[in-house]
Amino acid sequence: xxxxxxxxxxxxxxxxxxxxxxxxxxxxxxxxxxxxxxxxxxxxxxxxxxxxxxxxxxxxxxxxxxxxxxxxxxxxxxxxxxxxxxxxxxxxxxxxxxxxxxxxxxxxxxxxxxxxxxxxxxxxxxxxxxxxxxxxxxxxxxxxxxxxxxxxxxxxxxxxxxxxxxxxxxxxxxxxxxxxxxxxxxxxxxxxxxxxxxxxxxxxxxxxxxxxxxxxxxxxxxxxxxxxxxxxxxxxxxxxxxxxxxxxxxxxxxxxxxxxxxxxxxxxxxxxxxxxxxxxxxxxxxxxxxxxxxxxxxxxxxxxxxxxxxxxxxxxxxxxxxxxxxxxxxxxxxxxxxxxxxxxxxxxxxxxxxxxxxxxxxxxxxxxxxxxxxxxxxxxxxxxxxxxxxxxxxxxxxxxxxxxxxxxxxxxxxxxxxxxxxxxxxxxxxxxxxxxxxxxxxxxxxxxxxxxxxxxxxxxxxxxxxxxxxxxxxxxxxxxxxxxxxxxxxxxxxxxxxxxxxxxxxxxxxxxxxxxxxxxxxxxxxxxxxxxxxxxxxxxxxxxxxxxxxxxxxxxxxxxxxxxxxxxxxxxxxxxxxxxxxxxxxxxxxxxxxxxxxxxxxxxxxxxxxxxxxxxxxxxxxxxxxxxxxxxxxxxxxxxxxxxxxxxxxxxxxxxxxxxxxxxxxxxxxxxxxxxxxxxxxxxxxxxxxxxxxxxxxxxxxxxxxxxxxxxxxxxxxxxxxxxxxxxxxxxxxxxxxxxxxxxxxxxxxxxxxxxxxxxxxxxxxxxxxxxxxxxxxxxxxxxxxxxxxxxxxxxxxxxxxxxxxxxxx
Amino acid sequence: xxxxxxxxxxxxxxxxxxxxxxxxxxxxxxxxxxxxxxxxxxxxxxxxxxxxxxxxxxxxxxxxxxxxxxxxxxxxxxxxxxxxxxxxxxxxxxxxxxxxxxxxxxxxxxxxxxxxxxxxxxxxxxxxxxxxxxxxxxxxxxxxxxxxxxxxxxxxxxxxxxxxxxxxxxxxxxxxxxxxxxxxxxx
Numbered sequence: 001x002x003x004x005x006x007x008x009x010x011x012x013x014x015x016x017x018x019x020x021x022x023x024x025x026x027x028x029x030x031x032x033x034x035x036x037x038x039x040x041x042x043x044x045x046x047x048x049x050x051x052x053x054x055x056x057x058x059x060x061x062x063x064x065x066x067x068x069x070x071x072x073x074x075x076x077x078x079x080x081x082x083x084x085x086x087x088x089x090x091x092x093x094x095x096x097x098x099x100x101x102x103x104x105x106x107x108x109x110x111x112x113x114x115x116x117x118x119x120x121x122x123x124x125x126x127x128x129x130x131x132x133x134x135x136x137x138x139x140x141x142x143x144x145x146x147x148x149x150x151x152x153x154x155x156x157x158x159x160x161x162x163x164x165x166x167x168x169x170x171x172x173x174x175x176x177x178x179x180x181x182x183x184x185x186x187x188x189x190x191x192x193x194x195x196x197x198x199x200x201x202x203x204x205x206x207x208x209x210x211x212x213x214x215x216x217x218x219x220x221x222x223x224x225x226x227x228x229x230x231x232x233x234x235x236x237x238x239x240x241x242x243x244x245x246x247x248x249x250x251x252x253x254x255x256x257x258x259x260x261x262x263x264x265x266x267x268x269x270x271x272x273x274x275x276x277x278x279x280x281x282x283x284x285x286x287x288x289x290x291x292x293x294x295x296x297x298x299x300x301x302x303x304x305x306x307x308x309x310x311x312x313x314x315x316x317x318x319x320x321x322x323x324x325x326x327x328x329x330x331x332x333x334x335x336x337x338x339x340x341x342x343x344x345x346x347x348x349x350x351x352x353x354x355x356x357x358x359x360x361x362x363x364x365x366x367x368x369x370x371x372x373x374x375x376x377x378x379x380x381x382x383x384x385x386x387x388x389x390x391x392x393x394x395x396x397x398x399x400x401x402x403x404x405x406x407x408x409x410x411x412x413x414x415x416x417x418x419x420x421x422x423x424x425x426x427x428x429x430x431x432x433x434x435x436x437x438x439x440x441x442x443x444x445x446x447x448x449x450x451x452x453x454x455x456x457x458x459x460x461x462x463x464x465x466x467x468x469x470x471x472x473x474x475x476x477x478x479x480x481x482x483x484x485x486x487x488x489x490x491x492x493x494x495x496x497x498x499x500x501x502x503x504x505x506x507x508x509x510x511x512x513x514x515x516x517x518x519x520x521x522x523x524x525x526x527x528x529x530x531x532x533x534x535x536x537x538x539x540x541x542x543x544x545x546x547x548x549x550x551x552x553x554x555x556x557x558x559x560x561x562x563x564x565x566x567x568x569x570x571x572x573x574x575x576x577x578x579x580x581x582x583x584x585x586x587x588x589x590x591x592x593x594x595x596x597x598x599x600x601x602x603x604x605x606x607x608x609x610x611x612x613x614x615x616x617x618x619x620x621x622x623x624x625x626x627x628x629x630x631x632x633x634x635x636x637x638x639x640x641x642x643x644x645x646x647x648x649x650x651x652x653x654x655x656x657x658x659x660x661x662x663x664x665x666x667x668x669x670x671x672x673x674x675x676x677x678x679x680x681x682x683x684x685x686x687x688x689x690x691x692x693x694x695x696x697x698x699x700x701x702x703x704x705x706x707x708x709x710x711x712x713x714x715x716x717x718x719x720x721x722x723x724x725x726x727x728x729x730x731x732x733x734x735x736x737x738x739x740x741x742x743x744x745x746x747x748x749x750x751x752x753x754x755x756x757x758x759x760x761x762x763x764x765x766x767x768x769x770x771x772x773x774x775x776x777x778x779x780x781x782x783x784x785x786x787x788x789x790x791x792x793x794x795x796x797x798x799x800x801x802x803x804x805x806x807x808x809x810x
Numbered sequence: 811x812x813x814x815x816x817x818x819x820x821x822x823x824x825x826x827x828x829x830x831x832x833x834x835x836x837x838x839x840x841x842x843x844x845x846x847x848x849x850x851x852x853x854x855x856x857x858x859x860x861x862x863x864x865x866x867x868x869x870x871x872x873x874x875x876x877x878x879x880x881x882x883x884x885x886x887x888x889x890x891x892x893x894x895x896x897x898x899x900x901x902x903x904x905x906x907x908x909x910x911x912x913x914x915x916x917x918x919x920x921x922x923x924x925x926x927x928x929x930x931x932x933x934x935x936x937x938x939x940x941x942x943x944x945x946x947x948x949x950x951x952x953x954x955x956x957x958x959x960x961x962x963x964x965x966x967x968x969x970x971x972x973x974x975x976x977x978x979x980x981x982x983x984x985x986x987x988x989x990x991x992x993x994x995x996x997x
Contacts, residue, residue, distance in 0.1 A: 049943075169828045176919040179899040180830040242996045250991050351931075376987035385987050388963040390942060391925065391979075396878060396908065396995050404877035405947070412946040415958055422961070538892025654987065673815040760966065 012314070046431055082782045089775065095520060105152040108175055112159040153185075160189040165221055239635060246399035248645040251409065251655065253397075253594050256632065258659050261368075263628050268364060269357050269614065270621040276353040277618050280344055284322045302476050303557035312557075314549040315688035316614045321345045347690040347700040351679070358672060361611075365664045372657040389414055406645060437505065444504050448497055452523045453685050455489045458529055463534040468541050482555075485561040486527060490605070493564055494520050494598060517597045517658075524605050525666050531614070532573055532674050533557075536682055547688035549616045556613030556620065563606055566625050571634060575642040594643040599635070600659055604667050611671030614679060819839060823981050830906035837902065840997065842902050847872065856898065864901070866894030874995050880946040892929075898901045906996040917993050918983045922976050934973040935959050 160168050168189065172182050210595045237260070245253040270551045292309050299305040303312070310316060322344040391413055400405050462485050471478045497519050501512065535552045543551055578592045610624040679698050684691040725731050811822045815838055818826070826837050845852045847868045853860055866885055875881040885894045888904040896904070906912065907920050923929075938959040942950065949959070966974055966982045974982075983989050 067912050173831060173906075174913055174916055176916055179826075179829055179903040183825045183899075186825060186828060243994060250988075375990070384965040384982055386958060387966040387982050388986040388988075390945065390958065390962050391921070391982065391991045392992055394880070395992045397992075399874050399877060402881075402947060408879070408945065408947045408949075411909070412949050415942070415946065415950065417955070419957060421955060489869075677859050764968040765970060768971055770967065772971065 006134070017029070045059065049233075067593065071164045082116055082779065082786055084782045084785075085775070085779045088778065104175065104177060105156050106727075108171065109152060109159055110157040112156065112163065114173060115163065115171070146354055153357065157185060157188045160185065161645055163216055211350040215265050232598050233594055237632070242397075244636065244639065247403050248639065248643075249395050249398055249403070251596060251644060252594055252639065254655050254659070255594075255599055256636070258600060258656065259603060259628060259632055261660075262603060265361060265364065265607070266621045266625050266628070268611065269361055269610075270625065272357045272360070273351050273614070273618045273621065276349055277317070278350070281317050281346070286316065286317075286318045298476060301558070301561055302479050303554040304476055304479065308550055308554070312619045313553045314618075315547045317350060317693050318346050319690045328547060332443070345704070347694075348688045351697060351700050354679075355625065357614075362668065362672070365660070369657070369660045369664050372660050376654050376657045386415075386418060389418065402419040403645065440504050447500055447797040448519050449494055449522075451496060452526055455493055455523060456526050458489065459486060459530050460534070463531070463538070467538055470542075479554075480558060480562065483558045486531070486559065487562045488523060489527065489564045490563075491570060494522050513597055514658075517662075519603065520598065520601050521604075521662065521666060523668065524601065524608075528605075528612070528670065531559075534672075536678060540682060543685075545687070547685050549685060549689055553613060553616035553620075556609055557617060557623070560606065560609050560613075560620070560623060560627070563602075564631075566603055567631065568634060571638045575638050584685075591642060592640055594645070596655070601662075602662055604638060607663065608667040608671055611668060612674055615675055703769075817854060817856050822856065822859075826902060829907050830902055831911040832902070832906060840902060840905060841898065841997070843872075844898055845924065852898075861897070863890070863895040863897050864954055867982065868896070869901075874997060879947075881926055883927065887920060887923045905995065905997050909997075910990070910994050913989055914983065915980065917990065918980045919976065921983070921989075921993055922979045924974075924980075932975060933979065938962055962976040 034144050045498075160171065163171065172186055175182060177185075219611060225475070229269045237256075241253065266581050288309065291548055293305050299307045307313070308315065389411070394406060398407050408786045459482075460483060466482055476510065497516065539551060574595075575592055580594070582590060606624065606627070613620045680696060682697075683695055684697055686692050691700060694700060695705070705719050708715050720721060815823075817838070818841075821833055823837065827834055828834070830837070832840065834864075841856075844864065845854065848864045851864060852862055866882075866889075869875065869885050870881050875884065880883070882894070884904065885896065888898045888900050888907075890900055897993065899992050906942050907916055922933065923943050925937060926933050927940045928934070935956075939955055942958050943957050963974070968978050968981065
């Protein structure tokens with residue numbers, strides 16, 4: 001909204017110009033702390049005339065960009081500007097306003113004003129020109145009345161007072177000023193606030209309300225701070241994470257941070273389950289049906305035996321309303337409700353709590369995924385890979401000597417590779433080379449998919465075998481056979497993939513990693529899909545008169561335990577033993593690399609198992625939490641003792657986006673589909689669990705709605721919602737259509753933004769050329785002036801000498 | 811949760827809390843770290859705002875900064891007079907900006923100042939050469955270093971004047987989502 005300043009190019013002809021000491025840095029507004037250094041630099045720069053160093057156009061391809069830099073080249077090929085030009089250049093807006101304190105103050109003044117305008121203040125655009133400049137022009141930097149720094153500060157303080165406490169703090173924290181200045185700004189805006197409130201104190205009720213509101217806001221602010229510090233105290237492992245980050249860098253740290261995130265998700269899932277299902281049922285335990293077998297150690301592995309009749313599994317939960325306040329009537333009359341009882345409909349509670357817990361998890365996952373994606377994706381980001389490597393690849397968290405040197409080696413290797421790649425791209429690649437590359441790629445993919453298919457068939461065949469030969473009660477350890485086979489396949493196939501991947505050569509190392517993750521993920525998800533079919537499709541039929549839900553819950557328990565054991569074994573053999581072997585036998589100093597992709601996929605697999613099993617074993621998240629806690633310490637110890645950081649530097653933020661997306665899409669989505677199918681389509685067993693009398697689990701909700709319909713007109717809106725919005729398919733179509741429209745609009749907006757970015761980039765480039773052109777013109781004007789001045793001075797000198805010569809001649 | 815500390819007044823602590831990204835507890839922890847660097851120099855009572863500066867040699871020997879090739883620049887940028895000697899305010903400011911809660915713009919501003927070795931508000935080719943040399947411990951040849959600097963200027967310089975302004979730098983940082991996680995010191 002600022003007016004363009006009137007630009008009058010005034011070329012002064014006063015002789016004082018030449019008398020002043022040349023100093024392009026002669027500005028009082030330059031940051032005071034570097035004054036000494038700048039004085040030295042200015043003398044150096046004035047001597048060499050290096051004010052604006054052109055990129056010397058090269059004779060080869062790089063220089064033929066056609067930008068046509070017309071530089072006034074001095075004798076050494078470097079632009080040689082006069083001192084007057086240098087002085088004018090020194091007072092260019094981009095230099096003085098540069099990053100001095102005054103500029104920062106005015107910039108933040110503008111931001112504060114914009115923030116205040118957004119928060120329900122009257123529009124000031126209609127205010128006439130005679131009003132204060134701070135209201136009229138929101139851009140102090142281009143104001144023709146150049147404000148002094150002190151005035152800018154006063155304006156900023158006044159604006160800060162208009163903000164709320166939270167906004168002011170947010171603004172102060174983000175300012176690039178020193179802490180002492182921020183504190184004085186804060187103090188000033190605080191004091192003024194106090195002064196303003198002073199005279200209002202005599203207005204009675206009005207001031208009382210505003211003071212009360214202010215006090216409430218302050219109390220809330222302090223409460224928020226206390227909660228935040230409490231939460232931060234609760235976050236465990238702060239020192240351990242610091243140690244890991246310091247020794248191994250951000251990429252290995254991202255694995256441990258992901259583990260912490262998974263812990264949070266499991267805790268979020270467990271809380272409603274504990275509160276509404278397990279806790280309530282434990283308070284009203286059902287009558288024990290049959291004899292409970294004694295505890296033997298095998299239960300910890302198989303999950304059966306004495307565990308089957310505990311709160312661990314689905315079968316424990318009753319299908320009636322608990323705590324029914326109804327004493328049995330003596331003469332067959334109505335139930336008289338006892339005092340102090342709250343009926344608790346267990347089937348309904350089970351269904352709703354599961355649904356709500358999953359819904360909350362879904363919302364949290366989608367939110368954190370979109371937040372992470374928003375941080376790591378940029379519209380129109382072209383490859384600025386060299387600049388990013390130079391400026392953003394040094395990890396400041398690394399704090400020890402050897403890891404620091406390792407990081408320097410990594411960056412050096414990366415830069416060398418980038419240069420080599422660039423030089424390679426200069427030369428053309430043969431068609432045969434590319435064809436061969438594609439053929440090898442296709443072959444390796446075919447082999448990997450074939451291996452996956454083979455593993456899947458093996459699991460299917462083994463599961464059919466397990467159905468055909470049922471396991472008797474004495475040989476429960478045979479139940480461990482299927483989980484063992486699955487875990488062995490999950491362990492062996494990735495090593496095979498790694499061997500096959502050694503055959504192909506990728507252009508970028510990141511692509512290699514993504515392809516490896518993809519293949520491993522396909523394997524794990526397909527095996528889990530086969531197992532789901534086995535449970536819901538075949539086991540339900542095979543276990544007709546038994547509690548099949550308990551069986552499925554136990555299967556998932558066994559899978560989790562086996563997975564944990566195999567992870568420990570893998571850590572032991574893959575890391576510890578490998579390091580010992582490579583040190584003793586092979587006499588190499590190299591420790592094994594910490595394989596981030598494989599470890600993260602293991603975590604995602606474990607979490608998928610938890611989500612699959614939570615419907616049939618509500619305490620499974622608790623087990624997962626214990627497992628994750630244990631895993632953290634084991635992995636950390638193994639890492640510190642046996643491993644080194646990966647050679648390839650990882651883009652840590654991309655990785656965490658990828659991890660969370662993988663957690664959401666194949667993992668959580670698959671579990672949600674499994675859950676929906678189990679609730680909607682499968683008939684629950686008739687002898688155990690909260691849904692034993694119903695056709696599907698979902699019917700519990702329908703039964704309740706019908707019960708509500710009979711209850712009377714006061715709650716008729718709920719059945720109405722159920723009939724017209726949930727059972728009817730039209731609202732679902734409507735919502736999907738709206739969602740698709742929103743997605744399409746967002747895609748169009750992104751396309752438009754990309755175009756705008758291209759245009760703006762061109763504009764910046766053009767402005768740069770204009771600037772150079774104008775500087776050269778300025779320089780030529782001053783050169784001419786200089787020459788004419790020298791010429792005049794020379795003429796003025798010659799008459800006396802001529803006279804002297806004439807006198808001598810006479 | 812009681813206010814048992816006697817180092818700062820209540821107002822001072824609140825001011826620190828409002829102006830940095832740290833909570834009360836973290837500020838006290840940082841103070842004790844600062845005090846540990848020079849126990850004879852730093853008093854245990856800051857209520858009277860003493861003017862105490864810890865010399866650069868002690869700050870540069872902190873484990874978090876000891877092995878960082880840019881530690882001299884970092885400390886210079888945040889110190890009061892640009893000479894590397896830091897007051898408590900400077901110390902808190904430095905770790906607040908380098909903490910994980912600082913926004914991207916603020917970090918980009920200070921990163922620009924750190925990489926601007928000759929303090930002329932531009933990152934010119936000489937600054938880039940210094941940065942690359944320190945990043946690689948001097949093990950790239952001069953030709954490779956200049957080639958890298960050239961490519962960086964190609965990619966990031968918007969108006970093609972041979973050096974990067976703060977806006978160019980911020981624009982480039984926006985394309986690098988890792989910046990927030992790498993420009994981060996845990997304390």
